[in-house]
Amino acid sequence: MAAAPLPTTPSAALRRVLAALALALGAALAACAQPPAALSPPLLLTAAPGAPTGAALRAAVAARAGVAVVSWAAVDERSAGLRLACSGAACDEAIARLRADTALVAALVADERLRIPPPPAREAAR
């Protein structure tokens, strides 16, 4: 007795699954290939007296800057380190808009980097 032919339906289903996987993989690769989102330099914001605090402050800053606030690291209710979703001239304009709103922003400066004091040279360590 001849062996019955293998059913074809599972192969078709498998092909559909593989195709879907391939599509998903392609989409993922395409996403990876996008250039990284532009970010402002790290900034340090202190809210003006009477300005909103906490999450409301972040929302108000984003609205006034006209760009998204990408990261927000609170120091206290009125101060935070932040990065804006912008680059180049767009960032300069967003920062200028924030600084101009003195009812919202008391200070907006670079969030400076501190480091381990540099290892001394042997000559200085006698």
Added chain:
Amino acid sequence: MTPPPTASHRYRPGGGFAARLLALGLALALWAPAAAAERGPQRAAPTSAQAAAAAAGQQQVVVRWRAGAIGGRERAQAAGAEQPLRRAQVLMHRHGIALADGASIDARTQVVRVAAAQQAALLARLALDPDVEWAEVDLRLHRASSVPDDPLFAANPLPSPPQHPAVGQWFLRAPTAEAPAAIDAVAAWARTRGNPDLVVAVLDTGVRFDHPDLAGKLLPGHDFVSDPATANDGDGRDADASDPGDYLLARDLGTPAFPFDDCGTQPQFSSWHGTQVAGLIAAATDNATGVAGAGWNLRVLPVRVLGKCGGRESDIAAAIRWAAGLEVPGEPSNPHPARVINLSLGAQAPCSPLFADAIAAARAAGAVVVAAAGNQGVAVNRPANCPGVVAVAGVRHVGTKVGYSSLGPEVALAAPAGNCVNLAGPCLYPLVTTSNTGSTVPAAPSYTGSGNDATIGTSFAAPLAAAAAGLMLSVQPGLSPDELAHRLRSSSRAFPAAADPGVPDCRVPTGFSAVEQLECRCTTNTCGAGLLDVGAAVARAAEPLPAAGGGGGGSVGFGWALGLALASLLLWRLDRRGRARAGPRRRFS
């Protein structure tokens, strides 16, 4: 032998109603300032179960009552016999801390037993209690030497492994003619080995929790590095204060924009900087392993603020607040607020408003902030130059400023920072401490030695002062940050004269771009008040606190005046009534 005067000796039974009223008035007078000294709402008295728990505790406090503070009722109970003092209940109700009576020492001095976790709170409250002349930890006496058995502490340690410095932990021992800058932690340890509940926060690169010489000495801590790219642990702020390494690879340096734009030009190995700092403060001591910590029993709260290429001011300021027990939005509360915060980090810049505010807030919360002066030999770094910070400069083993140490009038005092003497070969006077062998990611726990891994820098002078502050607070928890800094400075040793007449005097630098001043003879305007002397600092810390300020003194005076006025009024009225009833006969009796 004449027995010491007691309440029972002073009490005169049958003194009459007027005398009892006088006693009542005096008791009111004494109670009033005590109540005035209470801060916040009245506390509920502890239960008997709490009292029993206190009795089972391990800590003892000696309390000396002021003359007249023992109430009339107690004298009545003790009438006719010399009774031991039993005033734990009085203190329990007044201060809301479970206590049990211990031995009486004399008529006004007794021991009370308190749970270890409550000891600091009790001492702080007793310092404000106007009925208490003084209160101090009932110190357990240790063997006279107080020399720990950690093998790397001793000079000439065993030659295995050979790379360890021959002088051992020279900087912790008593000063000698060879090394007059040693901080004499041994003398301090004879008085206190540190309160294990006293927390020193180390804001740094994180720590290696797996180091056996830090086992049991590290609290959980927190990670405040918010930028995942520099955090090197895959995320932003989190509860894991472990150090994943702060190495810089060539590909990091090739990143054209943030976050590695100003990281220098050369790849770097991981520093394990926070682990080194933590070991200097609180390595497990007298455990026959590795090194001793200057703070012996103190514990470290690791707070990670530095990742690859350092850390942002916003994260560090937030961490200062958090370490002191203040709230930081979005982060959990710190269950172990620190009384000392060590900052072995910096930037060549003036103090910023953000740091000034964070440091002021931490100090207001009772934390002492200690920071390294910097390693550039110029003006003092931020945040060591911020108001209220105990800035620490580095000295050589002979007490002159070590070449690399920054200097200036902001410096509070100087401490050994490690120096090598020679330009090649083994580094002779490094500060051996805990570390890790990994060049990038963590590998095996280790100790720094005398080669390229030698621990030198003002980063390591600061934790010696931080440990000293922790020991001072162990014997006097009521010290304010300002009072502690004053006692730390005033107990320091004078800078020695330079043995080499060719060593110039240090000069106040003109700024951050000044010419680096190499070895120079310290002055009080450049290296602080003197050389850190931990033994003297702890002795100075144990001296009584200054009298309470105007408010407290005023309330005591008012209470006395009110009580005496009330008693006088009552006596006067009684006297008038008595005269009216008895008539002239009584007058002449």
